[in-house]
Structure formats: structure tokens, C-alpha cells
Amino acid sequence: MKLASRMLAVLLALGLSMTSLQVNAAEKKEFADTKIVLQISDSDPFKQTLVLNVANNLIKHYGPDQVEIEIVAFGPGLRLLFAENVNKDRIQSLVGNGVRFAACNNTIRNMGKKLGHPPELNPNAVHVSAGVVQIIDLEKKGYMLIKP
Amino acid sequence: MKISIKKIALAAASATMFWGLVGPVQAANWLELQGTEPAGAAPRAKVWGFIQPEYQYTENTPLKAGPWQGQDAVFNQMRPNLESNSGFNVLRARVGVRGTAMPLDSDVNYFFLAEFGNNGITYPAGGLGNARVTDASITLNQIPGARVRVGMFKYPGSEEGLQAIHVMDYINFTQMSNVLLLERFFGNTGTGTAGPGFCPTAAGEEACSNNPIGPVGAFRDIGIQVFDWFNVGKWQNTYAAMLGNGNGLMPNNNDAYNYYLYWSSSLIFAGKGVRVQSWKSFIWYQSGSRSISTAPNGAGGDVEDYQRTRYGLGTTLRKGKHRFAAEYTKAEGMIFNGTDAGAIPGAVSNNGNFIASWNVAPEGEADGWYVHYGYAPTQAWEFDIRYDQLNRLTDNTAGERQFETWTLGAQYFFNRKTRLVVNYEWRYGQAPNEDSSSTPNTILETIDNRISTEILMIF
Numbered sequence: 288m289k290l291a292s293r294m295l296a297v298l299l300a301l302g303l304s305m306t307s308l309q310v311n312a313a314e315k316k317e318f319a320d321t322k323i324v325l326q327i328s329d330s331d332p333f334k335q336t337l338v339l340n341v342a343n344n345l346i347k348h349y350g351p352d353q354v355e356i357e358i359v360a361f362g363p364g365l366r367l368l369f370a371e372n373v374n375k376d377r378i379q380s381l382v383g384n385g386v387r388f389a390a391c392n393n394t395i396r397n398m399g400k401k402l403g404h405p406p407e408l409n410p411n412a413v414h415v416s417a418g419v420v421q422i423i424d425l426e427k428k429g430y431m432l433i434k435p
Numbered sequence: 436m437k438i439s440i441k442k443i444a445l446a447a448a449s450a451t452m453f454w455g456l457v458g459p460v461q462a463a464n465w466l467e468l469q470g471t472e473p474a475g476a477a478p479r480a481k482v483w484g485f486i487q488p489e490y491q492y493t494e495n496t497p498l499k500a501g502p503w504q505g506q507d508a509v510f511n512q513m514r515p516n517l518e519s520n521s522g523f524n525v526l527r528a529r530v531g532v533r534g535t536a537m538p539l540d541s542d543v544n545y546f547f548l549a550e551f552g553n554n555g556i557t558y559p560a561g562g563l564g565n566a567r568v569t570d571a572s573i574t575l576n577q578i579p580g581a582r583v584r585v586g587m588f589k590y591p592g593s594e595e596g597l598q599a600i601h602v603m604d605y606i607n608f609t610q611m612s613n614v615l616l617l618e619r620f621f622g623n624t625g626t627g628t629a630g631p632g633f634c635p636t637a638a639g640e641e642a643c644s645n646n647p648i649g650p651v652g653a654f655r656d657i658g659i660q661v662f663d664w665f666n667v668g669k670w671q672n673t674y675a676a677m678l679g680n681g682n683g684l685m686p687n688n689n690d691a692y693n694y695y696l697y698w699s700s701s702l703i704f705a706g707k708g709v710r711v712q713s714w715k716s717f718i719w720y721q722s723g724s725r726s727i728s729t730a731p732n733g734a735g736g737d738v739e740d741y742q743r744t745r746y747g748l749g750t751t752l753r754k755g756k757h758r759f760a761a762e763y764t765k766a767e768g769m770i771f772n773g774t775d776a777g778a779i780p781g782a783v784s785n786n787g788n789f790i791a792s793w794n795v796a797p798e799g800e801a802d803g804w805y806v807h808y809g810y811a812p813t814q815a816w817e818f819d820i821r822y823d824q825l826n827r828l829t830d831n832t833a834g835e836r837q838f839e840t841w842t843l844g845a846q847y848f849f850n851r852k853t854r855l856v857v858n859y860e861w862r863y864g865q866a867p868n869e870d871s872s873s874t875p876n877t878i879l880e881t882i883d884n885r886i887s888t889e890i891l892m893i894f
Contacts, residue, residue, distance in 0.1 A: 330538060332476035363538070371541060372475030398539055406539065 321345075322355040324425040326434040328418070330363030337435040338367070339377050342386050351384040357425060361391030361418025365398065370407040382411045391418030462701065462713040462753040465597045466662050466675055470574050470584045474541040477534050484530035485601040487552065488523065489889035495520030500877035501776035502633070502784035503791060508881045509779045510862075515558035517779050526889065527552040527600070531570065544574040546588065555617070555651035556684065567684060569653055584660045587684065591662065591675035591697030592616070592719045594749055594762055595805075596654035602709055604758070604809055604817065604846065606858045606887040610825035610838045611803025615745060615766040618652035618683055621645055622735075623728045625772075625794035633775055633789035634732050642733030643790035644781040652683030656693060671701045671713075681723035681743070691740065693723025704754055712754050720746040725769050727797060741797035743769035758809035758819075763802070770799035770828060773836075777878045800830040819844035832868045836879070839863045852893040860885045 323345055327338045342356050358381075360368050367374065368390045378388065390412040399405040415421040426432055493511040498504050513519050531548030535541060548570035550556045558564045572586030589597055595612045608617060625645045627634035634643035658679025665672050674697065680686065681693030699717035706712050722744040730737040749762030771794075774780050778791035805823035812818075825838040841861040848854045864879035 330478070332473065332478060335476050366475045366538065369475035369541070373473035374476065401537075402539055 319349075319353050319355045321349055321353060322425075322428070322430040323357075324422055324430040324432050325356065325358045326418075326422060326432060327358060327360050327364035327367055328362040328434075330366070334364065334435065335367045335372070335374055339374055339381065341433065341435045342381055343377075346381075346384050346386070355385070355430075356381075357387040357389060357421075357430070359389045359391070359415070359418045359421050359425075360412075361394045365390060365394045365406070365418075368409045368412040370409055372409065375409060378409055378411060388412045389415045389418065389421050391415060391421070393417050462715045462751040463598070463709050463711050464664060464671060464673055464699075464701065465589070465594075465599065466591060466673055466697075467664055468709060469546065469589060469599070470544070470572070470660075470662065471576065471582065472533065472535055472541070472544040474576075477538065477541065477544065479536075479538050480532050480534045482530070482532050483894060484548075485527065485891060485893045486525070487527040487601070487889050487891045489526045489606065489887065490521075490523050491606075491888075492521040492886045493883035496881050496883050498777050498878055499881045500874045501778070502630070502786065502789055503776055503778035503782055504785060506782055506785075507779055508777045508878075508883075509774050510777060510864075511881070511883045512779065515554050520883075525552045526554055529569070529601075542576040544576065546570055546572050546574070555619075555647075556653050557650070559619075559647040559650045567650060569655060569684065580663050580665075581661050582663050584662065585658075587655060587657045588660070589654050590656045590658075590677055590679060590693075590695045590721065591660065592654070592695060592721055592745070593747055593764060594717065594751055594760065599709065601891060601893050604807070604819045604856075605821060605842055605844055606856055606889050607842070607860065607885075609803065609805040609821070609823035610840060611762070611764050611805055611823055614771050614825055614827060614838075615764050615801055615803055616654065618743075618769075619647050619771055619793070619795075620649045620652070620683060620685070621727065621793055621795050622648045623730065623733050623792075623795075624797055625733075625775075625792035626729065626731045627789070627792065628731045629789050633784070634792050636783060636788055636790055638732040638734075638790070640781050640790055643792050645733055645792040645794070646780060647793070649685045650683065655684055656680060656695075657682070657684070657686070658692070660695075662697075669703050671703055673697075673699045673701075679723075681725065689724065689726040689740065691724035691726075693721060693743075695719070695721040710753070714750070714752045714754070716748070716750045718746075718748040720744075725797075727769075727795060729797070733792070739797075741768050743767075756811045758807070758811070758817075760807040761805065763804040766801040766803075768798060768800075770796040770801050772796045772799065772828065772834075776874075777881060796828055796831075796834070799828045799834075801825065801827045802829060815848050817846040817848075819846070835866065835868055836875075837865050837867050854891055856887075856889050856891065858885075858887045860887070 325338050345354050392414050491513050495511050498508045528551040533546045536543045549568045551566045570588050572588040574584040576582045596616050623645045629635035656679030660677035662675035677695040679693045697719045701713045701715040704712040724740045725743050726738050726740050728738050744767040747764035752759040775791040780791050780793050782791045803825040807821040809819040821842040823840050827836045828834040844858045846854050846856050861884050862882045864882050866875035869875050
């Protein structure tokens with residue numbers, strides 16, 4: 288009984304400390320000095336590489352905890368977030384560094400009409416009602432828009 | 436019907452019809468690079484191509500023996516016309532377009548390429564030449580683990596043939612590829628009834644020459660291929676199975692088909708695409724029936740079917756500044772057997788009795804192999820050395836010929852897409868079962884060394 292109590296206390300302590308760490312990590316992102324929204328709306332495959340390179344370079348320069356980055360994809364640029372996109376490993380790596388990816392629902396709907404079914408997207412993509420609206424909202428929150 | 440042994444014995448060299456150009460070895464996944472487009476990132480239509488102007492030179496040593504002694508030797512002439520020992524040429528000028536039919540759907544890709552240069556594809560027997568489509572295919576990627584490619588494209592096989600020609604390290608193929616794999620299509624085996632098996636002058640130049648009836652196969656076929664690759668940790672395994680006409684760039688001309696099997700395993704070190712750093716090993720097999728006339732003197736009729744089988748294995752390595760490759764090919768049936776006594780097809784013998792022919796040994800055997808090493812000390816320079824050996828008609832004591840070539844090469848990269856290539860080849864031939872002073876060996880002494888240079892630009 289005593290042993291069980293002790294083990295429970297240790298587990299609780301561990302849980303609290305981990306929560307604290309998570310909060311601290313989130314708090315660090317929240318206090319990032321630099322906030323960037325990257326737009327990709329082109330069909331040019333080179334732009335896909337470019338926007339990912341820019342995100343990577345920003346993280347390298349500022350550090351993953353000092354810069355917030357969201358990549359908003361709409362129009363033909365939504366192809367970047369297709370599930371089987373050749374850049375999916377790079378996307379996963381950027382997600383690991385806190386980069387967020389937003390997918391425009393309007394574009395998803397339009398592409399679905401052309402394809403006959405909704406496109407299958409990268410599981411890291413967060414659906415937003417409209418890509419351009421997402422960009423405007425982020426700018427209002429202090430994000431700087433960069434369109435590579 | 437069998438080929439005249441005597442004729443084979445005197446048909447010394449001339450395996451060196453260098454219609455194809457390009458050197459070996461990269462460690463890339465060519466099935467992926469040529470047959471598919473990057474998922475979700477391919478354009479609807481990407482226009483691309485490359486241009487390869489070249490210069491080649493031999494000393495043009497005339498034939499030292501045989502019925503055409505003193506005349507030009509076929510192996511010292513420049514292809515495709517075989518009318519000069521040196522000169523400039525636009526060896527290849529290809530323009531293509533590739534992409535996805537519908538960018539939203541990565542599951543359907545296409546690849547189209549056409550040749551406008553001067554080589555065995557466009558000038559198989561000299562003449563005015565014709566631009567020709569070399570690739571026209573559609574790839575369907577819907578089935579996991581089994582992509583389907585349909586149309587005209589490179590068949591899965593030897594690395595030297597399969598790799599993209601515009602990234603090869605050398606200008607000329609190895610003899611292994613040039614003779615055993617770069618298929619020529621003749622209507623006749625080239626046997627004759629005059630002398631030791633030559634074509635009599637009375638039959639006429641056109642019949643005797645036995646010129647190709649179509650473009651070289653260019654390591655391509657028209658058919659359907661199932662393929663895919665699987666990544667297991669750092670290993671990438673690739674398979675392919677293809678069924679084709681077995682008639683190169685031309686429609687099927689018999690009721691038979693050619694089938695191809697391929698497997699490769701690559702240990703990926705770094706990078707991707709054409710210049711991936713990896714160590715790849717591969718094995719392949721192909722077989723199919725060919726129809727050819729065995730009537731002598733280029734007469735029609737007497738068409739018979741012969742099995743053409745090729746198989747081989749090899750390895751390639753690209754890591755840091757080092758490149759290495761080695762490959763072996765075994766050939767059974769339909770062996771390209773050069774020309775009569777090293778003469779240029781259509782040439783009349785000194786005594787006026789014979790006209791030289793192209794020859795095919797429909798039931799012969801041969802094998803070949805090469806080893807290559809390259810070193811790139813900087814991004815701008817690469818130095819290459821290659822040894823290749825061809826053993827032709829190993830099943831025929833009198834007709835067996837052995838060819839060895841040492842190639843020394845240097846490449847200067849103006850940029851990643853434009854480079855200057857210079858090659859020097861030491862070329863040797865011998866009839867290993869004949870006396871050194873025999874007519875065949877004396878003819879083979881005629882083989883000159885060769886200087887080749889080209890500038891290659893990819894756009």
C-alpha cells in the first residue's frame with residue numbers, strides 16, 4: 288500500500304512536470320518575436336520547394352522557438368498539401384519544428400468537383416474556411432505575409 | 436539454317452558500329468525517374484531536352500588484310516553514315532515534354548521524347564534521315580505496388596542502356612552494350628554464296644549490303660510494363676516486368692513478344708533523383724523471338740524465327756567524389772556480327788567478286804562486361820576510366836572475336852546542365868583461336884584508337 292502510494296505520487300509528479308514542460312513550450316511559441324505567414328497559391332512545383340526552403344531558413348535563422356510560421360495553401364498551391372506530395376517528408380519535418388499548415392476549404396471543394404472526390408490531404412493540414420481570409424486574420428494578429 | 440562458318444571466320448572485326456553514344460553509370464532509380472512524375476508537384480507539361488554536338492577522330496587506318504585490303508575499315512569510320520573517319524556531328528538533339536495530364540491527379544503521368552540528331556535512330560542506313568519519336572508513354576499509378584506504364588519507352592535491363600543518356604559519363608557505349616544490347620534490325624542474316632560466304636557482286640549492292648530495315652532499338656520497346664519501388668529503411672528495392680513487341684521503335688513484325696524482368700536493390704546514402712548517392716545492385720533478363728531471312732545473297736524468303744535472349748547483372752556506386760560501376764551481360768541468339776572482313780557494307784572487294792554485308796549470327800552466343808571508375812575532385816571536374824570487353828561468338832571456334840577497350844575520360848561542367856566531355860579510347864581486337872598472323876587478326880590490327888569530344892547541354 289505504501290509502495291503503491293509512493294508510485295502514484297511519483298507518477299503524478301512526473302505528469303505535472305511534463306504538463307509544465309508543454310505549457311512552457313507553448314508559452315515560448317506564444318512569445319515568439321517573429322511571426323510569419325507564407326503563402327503558396329501557385330501551380331509551379333518550384334514554388335513548393337521554395338516555400339518549404341523559406342520556412343526552413345527562417346527556423347534556422349531565428350530558432351524554432353523564436354519564430355512562428357504558418358504556411359497557407361490555396362488555389363493550385365493546395366497541391367503542396369496533397370497526401371502523396373513528394374515533399375511530405377519535409378512537411379513532416381517542419382511540423383516537428385512547429386510549423387503549421389493551413390488548407391483552404393474553398394479550394395478543397397473546387398478541386399473535389401474536378402476530381403470527382405475530395406483530394407486526400409496531408410494529415411498535418413488544418414482546414415480553414417478560406418485561405419485568403421486566414422492570411423488576413425493572421426496579418427491582423429501581427430503576422431508578416433511573405434509570398435516566395 | 437546455319438551461317439557459313441568460313442564466312443564468319445573471315446568476317447573479322449567491325450563490331451564497333453558506334454551508333455549509340457553514352458557512357459555508364461549512375462546509381463539512380465531510372466524506372467522512377469523516367470516513368471513517373473513527382474506526386475503533387477508535377478506540371479501539366481514540362482518541356483525539356485538536350486543537345487549533343489560532337490567531334491570524333493580516328494587515323495583511318497585502311498584494312499590490312501582480307502578481300503577488302505587497303506579500303507576503309509568500318510570500325511574506323513564515324514557513324515551513322517560511315518563515310519568519314521572524322522568530323523563534327525550533332526549526335527543527339529532531343530526535345531520532349533512530360534508531366535501529368537491533370538495536375539490535380541498525380542496518378543496519371545506521361546512522357547514524350549523525339550530525336551532530331553544524327554545517329555542510328557534517325558539514320559539507320561545513312562540516307563536523308565528522319566526525325567523519330569523515341570518515347571511516348573503513359574504511366575498509371577493507381578494500384579499500390581504496381582504502376583503500369585504503356586507505350587514506347589526504355590525497357591528495364593542493363594544499366595548502361597537504361598540510364599538517361601544525357602547524364603552518362605562517356606561518349607561511346609561499351610562494346611558490351613553496342614554489340615549485344617543496342618539491337619539492330621536486319622532483314623537478312625547476311626550469308627552469301629560467293630567465296631568463303633560473301634555476297635556475290637551479281638546480287639547487287641542493295642541486296643548484299645543487308646542494311647538495317649529500321650532504326651536501332653535504342654534500348655527501347657513498345658509494350659506494357661508493371662513496376663514499382665519499395666523503401667525499407669535506407670534500402671530501396673525496385674522491380675519491373677514488361678511485355679513488348681521486341682522490335683525496338685517499330686510496330687510488331689511477328690506474332691511473338693519480348694518479355695523483360697528486372698530487380699534492383701539500392702542502399703541510399705544521401706540525395707535523390709539523378710545524382711542520388713547510393714550503391715545499387717541489379718539483375719535482369721529478357722527474351723523474345725526474332726524473324727529473319729536466312730536466304731543467301733540478300734534474297735527474300737526463308738524467314739525463320741530465332742530466340743534472342745539476354746541477361747545480366749551489375750552494380751553501381753556513387754558516393755562523395757567516387758563513382759564505380761561493373762556490369763556483365765550474356766547473350767544467346769541474334770548476335771550482331773559486324774561486317775564482312777571489316778569492310779563497309781556495300782563496298783566491292785578488290786577482286787570485284789564480293790560486296791560486303793552486315794551480318795547476324797542468329798544462333799550465336801556472346802558475353803561482355805565492363806568496369807568503370809570515376810573521380811570528381813570538384814563540382815566542375817570529373818575524371819573517368821573504363822575497361823570493357825566483348826567476347827563475340829564464344830560458341831564458334833573460328834568465328835570467335837574478342838574486343839577490348841580502355842577509355843580515359845574527362846568532364847568539365849560549365850554548370851550542372853552543360854558539360855564538355857573528352858574521351859580517348861585504346862581499342863583492340865583479336866581472333867583468340869587464330870594464329871596472330873592470320874587474316875582475321877591482321878584485319879583486327881586495323882582498329883584505330885579514337886578521340887571523341889562532345890558538349891552536352893540539357894535544357
